[in-house]
Amino acid sequence: MSYVIGIDLGTSAVKALLVDRDGTVAAEASRSYPLFHERSGWSEQRADDWVEGTLEAIAELVSGIDASSVEGISFSGQMHGLVLLDQAGNPVRNAILWNDTRTTEQCREIEHTLGDKLLSVTRNPALEGFTLPKILWVRQYEPDAFNQAVSFLLPKDYVRYRLTGQLHMDYSDAAGTLMLDVAGKEWSQDVLEAFGLPASFCPPLVESHGFVGSLLPEAAAKAGLSELTKVFAGGADNACGAIGSGILSEGLTLCSIGTSGVILSYENDESSDYKGKVHFFNHGKEDAFYAMGVTLAAGYSLSWFKKTFAPTESFDQLLDGVGEVKPGAGGLLFTPYLVGERTPHADSAIRASFIGVDGSHERIHFARAVMEGITFSLNESVDMLRSAGKSVEKIVSIGGGAQNPVWLQMQANIFDATVVSLENEQGPGLGAAMLAAYGCGWFESLEACSERFVKYASEYTPEPEAVQTYRELFGIYQQVYGQTKGLNEALVAFR
Numbered sequence: 001m002s003y004v005i006g007i008d009l010g011t012s013a014v015k016a017l018l019v020d021r022d023g024t025v026a027a028e029a030s031r032s033y034p035l036f037h038e039r040s041g042w043s044e045q046r047a048d049d050w051v052e053g054t055l056e057a058i059a060e061l062v063s064g065i066d067a068s069s070v071e072g073i074s075f076s077g078q079m080h081g082l083v084l085l086d087q088a089g090n091p092v093r094n095a096i097l098w099n100d101t102r103t104t105e106q107c108r109e110i111e112h113t114l115g116d117k118l119l120s121v122t123r124n125p126a127l128e129g130f131t132l133p134k135i136l137w138v139r140q141y142e143p144d145a146f147n148q149a150v151s152f153l154l155p156k157d158y159v160r161y162r163l164t165g166q167l168h169m170d171y172s173d174a175a176g177t178l179m180l181d182v183a184g185k186e187w188s189q190d191v192l193e194a195f196g197l198p199a200s201f202c203p204p205l206v207e208s209h210g211f212v213g214s215l216l217p218e219a220a221a222k223a224g225l226s227e228l229t230k231v232f233a234g235g236a237d238n239a240c241g242a243i244g245s246g247i248l249s250e251g252l253t254l255c256s257i258g259t260s261g262v263i264l265s266y267e268n269d270e271s272s273d274y275k276g277k278v279h280f281f282n283h284g285k286e287d288a289f290y291a292m293g294v295t296l297a298a299g300y301s302l303s304w305f306k307k308t309f310a311p312t313e314s315f316d317q318l319l320d321g322v323g324e325v326k327p328g329a330g331g332l333l334f335t336p337y338l339v340g341e342r343t344p345h346a347d348s349a350i351r352a353s354f355i356g357v358d359g360s361h362e363r364i365h366f367a368r369a370v371m372e373g374i375t376f377s378l379n380e381s382v383d384m385l386r387s388a389g390k391s392v393e394k395i396v397s398i399g400g401g402a403q404n405p406v407w408l409q410m411q412a413n414i415f416d417a418t419v420v421s422l423e424n425e426q427g428p429g430l431g432a433a434m435l436a437a438y439g440c441g442w443f444e445s446l447e448a449c450s451e452r453f454v455k456y457a458s459e460y461t462p463e464p465e466a467v468q469t470y471r472e473l474f475g476i477y478q479q480v481y482g483q484t485k486g487l488n489e490a491l492v493a494f495r
């Protein structure tokens, strides 16, 4: 028997999957690590926590098998996070993550400096979560740290660098830095020159299925793998989620509820123009792209709710009985803006609300309202794709949120589309394993690999009465942002 390993470096944890030639997940292991929120809007992690967690998870994964049976390994990673490296290859400070919104000032500077080139070259607006604003923030506010930095990596690239000693970045993740010419697939000289960054600051670019080396002896020993295991670059978690869900041609849509929430649609055409309303990035499949809307605090909203109001319970205990509460949670609405928002309101100052709290509401109504609010937020992205002419009829749902069947039915009713789950909800990890399997030559294309590896499970169809109720509630939900924006701006000084 031979295997590949897919590593999904998430925000809450790293998850490792051992997958055989039939695409069957033979073993899973995961390790969580802390998030640091030193100030409101800040979000950091220790880059070496990712490395330690990954090595431990792999060692557990392969403990019962012959190490030489693992032919290849690849990675999926939380996007945009900045890891600045010194001359010796060590991080100069903690990594600043995708959900950190401290960089509003730098975003305005980028817009002002790049003008029209921002959208025409990087194909995206300047958003706080992206990498370039973080680089400029460190240069401005932590010059000592910045002066030590000679290059930068994204989260999974740092882990791979520690495992192989080689610096690389793949196109799907590089697209989220705001420094890539997305259609031209090269670092943008225009962007680098505009901000005085040398070309040597950026790592070499590779395809997601690209072979980048083998394991360093020390890393192989810690992971319990052979030094001959082939390492493939991997991709952004959403690109890998798309691969692991079989989203490799026009027509299918992805919904991912991890820490963030994502609605993603495949794009063949590099010239598709959403005018910066949704993100436009390179896919993990060669020369393909995707459009995507992002809810910053999707699963994070539910885990915040659990941590705050039910810290000793599991998600299943917290959500027990949530299916008996009717759509609309008894008139309780939640907007999931716990850390600001990206799509459709790029706003780092907005914060969450419960609207309509009634004396009859119990904790279960709040839990349902949180799930509905997250899904309404994602529906804003579905709406934008539909308005741009995309047909959204079938949505593959992945991520931790897809573990709950009530939530999957709720998605079908709110999106008014058929929702399909996977046998294993870990789409990004499976996508990473598929990149390794394709890279190893097990299949002639990612599509051929997908036919074998991607296994759909249950299908949820929209229920007309609930669809109608949610249509009315969505109209009310959409008004909450505008009605609470000014209040939240006034509250900024008190955070």
Ligand SMILES: Nc1ncnc2c1ncn2[C@@H]1O[C@H](COP(=O)(O)OP(=O)(O)O)[C@@H](O)[C@H]1O
Pocket: 009, 010, 011, 012, 013, 257, 258, 259, 260, 298, 299, 300, 301, 302, 303, 315, 316, 319, 399, 400, 401, 402, 403, 404
């Ligand atoms: N049993 C469950 N039911 C519903 N939601 C869940 C369950 N378990 C986890 N989640 C949600 O999934 C999120 C984690 O998803 P995951 O895909 O692992 O995230 P990440 O990749 O960002 O680390 C949690 O924040 C939580 O909201």
Ligand SMILES: O=C(CO)[C@@H](O)[C@H](O)COP(=O)(O)O
Pocket: 010, 011, 012, 077, 078, 079, 080, 098, 099, 129, 176, 237, 238, 258, 259, 260, 261, 262, 279, 294
């Ligand atoms: O910022 C984005 C996408 O632009 C996020 O989707 C991150 O990539 C983090 O993903 P999860 O940890 O939620 O999977």
